[in-house]
Amino acid sequence: MKLIPLILLFTLTTLLYAEIIVVTNKNSDINNLTKQSIKYLYLAKVNKINDIRIKPFLSKDKKLHERFINNIIDKDIEQYSSYWARLVFTGREAIPRRLSFKEIKQKLNEKNTIIYIDKKDMNKNWKIIYEK
DSSP: OTHHHHHHHHHHHHHHSOOEEEEEETTOSOOOOOHHHHHHHHTTSOSEETTEEOEEOEESOHHHHHHHIIIIIOOOHHHHHHHHHHHHHTTSOOOOOEEOHHHHHHHTTSTTEEEEEEGGGOOTTEEEEEEO
């Protein structure tokens, strides 16, 4: 009988955490990206994929951001922050901007910008380029 509450809890937890997707403008030259490509873009190891210059942005939604860093970048928040602190301190890179959902909608009007969102927030003007 104790198994049923555990299954119910697991199901509710899964429903609370919508699927993370990475999107771009529907007219973008980017059609799909691998998890590894996304990691490299968000860690500033590359800024082009297939000769397409890509501009990644971060979400201001703290829970979504943390899930993205944990599940896609494969780091925890402290590791990610530390990584970027070193890049910024050495002057090699500036951390991608964090955007509100309203700002995300505006930025995704630009070609070849990418950002992660909850799948439930998908818009007809965007296309999914990564889905786990």
